[in-house]
Amino acid sequence: MDTISLENRTRSAALFEEAKNYFPGGVNSPVRAFKSVYGPPLFIKEGQGCRITDEDDHTYIDFCCSWGPLILGHNNAKVRDLVTETVAKGTSFGTPTRLGNELGKLIVNNNRYIDKIRFVSSGTEAVMSALRLARGITGKSKVIKFEGCYHGHVDSLLVKAGSGLATFGESTSAGIPRAFAEETIVLPLDDRKLLEETLQKYSDDIACIIVEPVPANNGLLLQDPSFLECLRLKCYKYGVLLIFDEVISGFRVGFEGAAGYYGIQPDIITYGKIIGGGMPVGAYGGSHEVMSHISPDGPVYQAGTLSANPVAMAAGYAALKQLLEPGFYEGLEAKTKRLADRLQAFALRHDLPMHVQQIASIFWLAFTRDRVVRADQIDAASMEHFKNLHRELLRRGVYLGPSGYEVGFVSAAHTEQDLDEAASIMEKCLHMVFKTSK
Numbered sequence: 001m002d003t004i005s006l007e008n009r010t011r012s013a014a015l016f017e018e019a020k021n022y023f024p025g026g027v028n029s030p031v032r033a034f035k036s037v038y039g040p041p042l043f044i045k046e047g048q049g050c051r052i053t054d055e056d057d058h059t060y061i062d063f064c065c066s067w068g069p070l071i072l073g074h075n076n077a078k079v080r081d082l083v084t085e086t087v088a089k090g091t092s093f094g095t096p097t098r099l100g101n102e103l104g105k106l107i108v109n110n111n112r113y114i115d116k117i118r119f120v121s122s123g124t125e126a127v128m129s130a131l132r133l134a135r136g137i138t139g140k141s142k143v144i145k146f147e148g149c150y151h152g153h154v155d156s157l158l159v160k161a162g163s164g165l166a167t168f169g170e171s172t173s174a175g176i177p178r179a180f181a182e183e184t185i186v187l188p189l190d191d192r193k194l195l196e197e198t199l200q201k202y203s204d205d206i207a208c209i210i211v212e213p214v215p216a217n218n219g220l221l222l223q224d225p226s227f228l229e230c231l232r233l234k235c236y237k238y239g240v241l242l243i244f245d246e247v248i249s250g251f252r253v254g255f256e257g258a259a260g261y262y263g264i265q266p267d268i269i270t271y272g273k274i275i276g277g278g279m280p281v282g283a284y285g286g287s288h289e290v291m292s293h294i295s296p297d298g299p300v301y302q303a304g305t306l307s308a309n310p311v312a313m314a315a316g317y318a319a320l321k322q323l324l325e326p327g328f329y330e331g332l333e334a335k336t337k338r339l340a341d342r343l344q345a346f347a348l349r350h351d352l353p354m355h356v357q358q359i360a361s362i363f364w365l366a367f368t369r370d371r372v373v374r375a376d377q378i379d380a381a382s383m384e385h386f387k388n389l390h391r392e393l394l395r396r397g398v399y400l401g402p403s404g405y406e407v408g409f410v411s412a413a414h415t416e417q418d419l420d421e422a423a424s425i426m427e428k429c430l431h432m433v434f435k436t437s438k
């Protein structure tokens with residue numbers, strides 16, 4: 001098979017050099033800079049179905065899918081048609097629109113875990129608003145988050161555990177006042193004892209616990225469902241609100257997200273990514289009671305010039321409508337499981353230190369032998385394997401997100417044939433990376 005050498009990415013390389021004149025690091029979001037893998041970032045000019053094409057005219061089977069939003073693949077015809085029809089009538093009015101109602105109704109009527117929803121323009125904005133809502137309702141200010149969960153670039157959540165047990169967070173970014181970081185308590189996932197101790201000690205100050213119920217931003221740290229149930233019960237016990245950050249898992253592990261997948265009722269749920277059908281949309285929702293605290297009904301202020309933008313609502317509506325077709329999620333999960341099982345069997349057969357973690361249409365290659373459930377179980381040194389694998393895959397036409405901590409997404413546009421082709425390429429590349437004999 002012909003391979004694409006890194007040296008052949010000349011147009012992408014030139015565009016990246018140019019971009020460095022305009023944007024910090026040449027990018028508008030940091031992981032896009034390819035710092036953890038080889039070569040310049042690919043500049044993509046087109047996507048069709050499960051494939052993307054770069055400026056050098058190389059085509060790749062895409063498992064990044066715009067970091068999750070594209071569960072229907074690229075350039076879905078129904079999304080494109082409704083967006084085109086909508087945009088022809090104008091792009092923004094700053095008023096309520098019928099399309100906003102349509103998307104709101106579609107979501108609320110098909111999700112048993114929320115009664116009302118508020119649209120915003122990104123996942124970060126959804127999380128930031130959900131925290132304010134939880135604080136506004138409880139009158140308390142501290143937040144518990146978990147190591148290995150990502151919630152966007154919200155100031156008080158860009159924190160990691162400090163030293164010592166259950167200490168307050170240390171910021172992971174410059175520019176965050178210490179007072180903000182001190183409002184956040186960072187705990188390890190899957191540690192019920194520490195959770196109980198922390199709540200016992202600080203529950204008078206804790207507004208909410210926020211968790212990615214399917215932690216998928218630092219590898220795929222699938223939790224035992226009983227840990228999530230434990231969070232629910234302890235929140236009731238201590239008068240703390242439970243926020244499920246479903247920006248990735250919402251509409252991905254099922255139309256009702258992880259709440260529906262695990263059958264757990266959080267107090268507030270945040271959405272993003274898939275909800276906008278590839279356009280910038282975020283949202284947060286909850287019960288009538290919880291949402292009545294939001295302005296203009298209640299005292300918790302939150303607003304947005306482009307919130308519920310009609311073109312974005314059109315994309316979201318056209319996308320989500322397709323997810324409700326019977327068998328949609330079952331088909332997607334079966335395809336993904338088949339891919340994951342094949343890769344796992346390959347790893348076992350060749351005795352590779354690789355564990356394939358998978359849920360619904362999300363998969364992650366952990367370069368360890370055992371299942372990983374906490375951030376501290378990920379071996380940073382193993383990322384070198386990913387870096388090499390990423391290079392070999394790019395040379396042969398498979399695109400994974402450019403960091404070993406990123407998960408892969410399978411879309412409805414990936415056929416079994418596409419996945420078989422990708423799996424064969426992945427096996428070949430794993431042979432090269434681990435220098436096994438064939």
Ligand SMILES: *Cc1c(COP(=O)(O)O)cnc(C)c1O
Nearest residue numbers: 122123124150151152247248272
């Ligand atoms: C992507 C993501 C966010 C941030 O969303 P943006 O739209 O990038 O601001 C927040 N939480 C989770 C769980 C995410 O996956």
